[in-house]
Amino acid sequence: MSTSTERPHVAVFAFPFGTHAAPLLTLVQRLAVAEPNTIFSFFSTTQSNQKTFSRTKFGKNIKPYNVFDGVPEGHVFSGHPLEAVGLYLKETPNNYKKRLAEVVEDTGMEISCLLSDAFLWFSAKMAEEMGVPWVAFWTAGPTSILVHLYDMKKGKGELVDQSLNFLPGMSAIYFSDLPAELTGNLDEPFSHLLYKMGSMVPHAKAVVLNSYEELDPICVDDLQSKVQMLLNVGLFTLASPPPSYFDENGCISWLDKREASSVAYLSFGTILTPPPPELLALAEALEEKGVSFLWSLRDPTQHSLLEGFLERTSPLGKIVPWTPQIEVLKHPSVGVFVTHCGWNSVVESIAGGVPMICRPYFGDQKLNRRLITDVWQIGASVKGDIFTKKGMMGALDDVLSKKNGTKMRENIGVLKEKAMNAVGVNGRSTKNFKTLLKVVTGCEDAQ
Known part of the structure; x- marks a missing residue:
C-alpha cells in the first residue's frame, strides 16, 4: 500500500439519479485537466457509473468507484418512480463512508477535499470530521437553489397561486411553480433530503453552479449573501469543448x-x-x-x-x-x-x-x-x-x-x-473556475 500524500485527493460524491451525475463528471473532468496532479475518486452506484462513464473519455487522474444502491438481491420493483431513490437513501451515508474508507486504505491517500452533489447534505459532516473543505455542486440554476434556502411551507393550500414577489428577483415565480417537495410532507425521504440540504448548503466552503452571473443577477446577489462562496462556472458547454460522441444514429x-x-x-x-x-x-x-x-x-x-x-x-x-x-x-x-x-x-x-x-x-x-x-x-x-x-x-x-x-x-x-463573455478569458465564470480550482485542489498556484 502506497503512503504517498503529496498529491491532492478529491472525493467526489454523485447523486445517482436523473441527470445529476453527468454534469458533476463534466465539472470534474474540467478540474482534472486543469490540475493533472490531483486525483479525483468518483463515487456513485454501479448503474450510475456505468451509464455516466460509458459515453465519455476521462483522464487518468479520475477513477470511478461503486457504492451500494440499497437494492436487496432479487428485489422486484413495483414501478413507483421513487422506489429506487428510497432504497438508496436508506443506505446513505453509510454506503459512501464504507467505500471511501476502503479507497483511502487501498490507495494510502487521505482525502484533501470533498466535492459532492448538493443533494448529499451529509457530506458537510463527513468533510468536517475529515478536516477538509466541502464543496457543494448544485446541478440546477441559482433561482431553484435559492428557494430551498427560504421557508416555503406557508405556500401550501390557499397561497398556491401567489407570486413570490416578496423575494428578490422572483416576482414572476409562483408557489405553484415550486418543487412539490418544498411544500410537502417532511416524512417523505426525498422531501426530508431536500429540507436537510437547504439547512446544510450554507455551511459549504463553496457552492458551484453550471450557470453564469448575468443570467439571473438579482437572485445571484441574494444567494451570495446566504452562502460562504458562490461560484457560477458555466455554461459548461461553452467553457470547455464537449466530449466527442459517435453520432451512431446519423x-x-x-x-x-x-x-x-x-x-x-x-x-x-x-x-x-x-x-x-x-x-x-x-x-x-x-x-x-x-x-x-x-x-x-x-x-x-x-x-x-x-x-x-x-x-x-x-x-x-x-x-x-x-x-x-x-x-x-x-x-x-x-x-x-x-x-x-x-x-x-x-x-x-x-x-x-x-x-x-x-x-x-x-x-x-x-x-x-x-x-x-x-x-x-x-x-x-x-x-x-x-x-x-x-x-x-x-x-x-x-x-x-x-x-x-x-x-x-x-x-x-x-x-x-x-x-x-462569462467563459471568456476575463469573464466572471472563468475567474470563478480559477477560484474553485484553488479551493478543490488546495493549490494556490492552480491555473
Missing part, C-alpha cells in the same frame, strides 16, 4: 440536409417519456403542421404507438433512441427545442441559441419554465402543461413565427452572448 448528417431554423428537436431527458395520449398529440401536431422534426425517444416500447405516423412522415422526420444533444442544439437547422425544462437542457438550449417549447413535469422544471417564458422570454408553454394537438400546434406557430419567434431568438441570442 443525426447531424440528417440535419445538414434541412433548412435553417426549420427543425423541431424533441427530447425529454433520460428518465421521462410523455404518456401515450401526449405522444400521439405531439405526433398529430407535427404531422398536420408539416414541421420537420428530430425526436429523441428512448423508450422503445413507445415506438409502436407511432408506427403509422413514422411511415407517413418519414420524409420529414427522424426518431432515434439517442442524440448528441449539445451538437444538435448548436446546429443551424434546429429552430425549436421541445423540452421538459431540466436545467441541463435549458442551458444547452441557451448555448445553442434555440428557443424552447416547455412541458415541465417535476422538480425544478416548472420554475425553469417560468423563467423561460416570463422572465427571459425565450420560449412558449403548452396550455395546462399537457400536450394536446391544438396546444402544440399553437406553440409551434408561436415559436416558429416571424413575430414572436424572431423576438425569442433575439432574446436567447443576447443570453448566449453574455454566456460567451
Whole structure:
C-alpha cells in the first residue's frame, strides 16, 4: 500500500439519479485537466457509473468507484418512480463512508477535499470530521437553489397561486411553480433530503453552479449573501469543448440536409417519456403542421404507438433512441427545442441559441419554465402543461413565427452572448473556475 500524500485527493460524491451525475463528471473532468496532479475518486452506484462513464473519455487522474444502491438481491420493483431513490437513501451515508474508507486504505491517500452533489447534505459532516473543505455542486440554476434556502411551507393550500414577489428577483415565480417537495410532507425521504440540504448548503466552503452571473443577477446577489462562496462556472458547454460522441444514429448528417431554423428537436431527458395520449398529440401536431422534426425517444416500447405516423412522415422526420444533444442544439437547422425544462437542457438550449417549447413535469422544471417564458422570454408553454394537438400546434406557430419567434431568438441570442463573455478569458465564470480550482485542489498556484 502506497503512503504517498503529496498529491491532492478529491472525493467526489454523485447523486445517482436523473441527470445529476453527468454534469458533476463534466465539472470534474474540467478540474482534472486543469490540475493533472490531483486525483479525483468518483463515487456513485454501479448503474450510475456505468451509464455516466460509458459515453465519455476521462483522464487518468479520475477513477470511478461503486457504492451500494440499497437494492436487496432479487428485489422486484413495483414501478413507483421513487422506489429506487428510497432504497438508496436508506443506505446513505453509510454506503459512501464504507467505500471511501476502503479507497483511502487501498490507495494510502487521505482525502484533501470533498466535492459532492448538493443533494448529499451529509457530506458537510463527513468533510468536517475529515478536516477538509466541502464543496457543494448544485446541478440546477441559482433561482431553484435559492428557494430551498427560504421557508416555503406557508405556500401550501390557499397561497398556491401567489407570486413570490416578496423575494428578490422572483416576482414572476409562483408557489405553484415550486418543487412539490418544498411544500410537502417532511416524512417523505426525498422531501426530508431536500429540507436537510437547504439547512446544510450554507455551511459549504463553496457552492458551484453550471450557470453564469448575468443570467439571473438579482437572485445571484441574494444567494451570495446566504452562502460562504458562490461560484457560477458555466455554461459548461461553452467553457470547455464537449466530449466527442459517435453520432451512431446519423443525426447531424440528417440535419445538414434541412433548412435553417426549420427543425423541431424533441427530447425529454433520460428518465421521462410523455404518456401515450401526449405522444400521439405531439405526433398529430407535427404531422398536420408539416414541421420537420428530430425526436429523441428512448423508450422503445413507445415506438409502436407511432408506427403509422413514422411511415407517413418519414420524409420529414427522424426518431432515434439517442442524440448528441449539445451538437444538435448548436446546429443551424434546429429552430425549436421541445423540452421538459431540466436545467441541463435549458442551458444547452441557451448555448445553442434555440428557443424552447416547455412541458415541465417535476422538480425544478416548472420554475425553469417560468423563467423561460416570463422572465427571459425565450420560449412558449403548452396550455395546462399537457400536450394536446391544438396546444402544440399553437406553440409551434408561436415559436416558429416571424413575430414572436424572431423576438425569442433575439432574446436567447443576447443570453448566449453574455454566456460567451462569462467563459471568456476575463469573464466572471472563468475567474470563478480559477477560484474553485484553488479551493478543490488546495493549490494556490492552480491555473
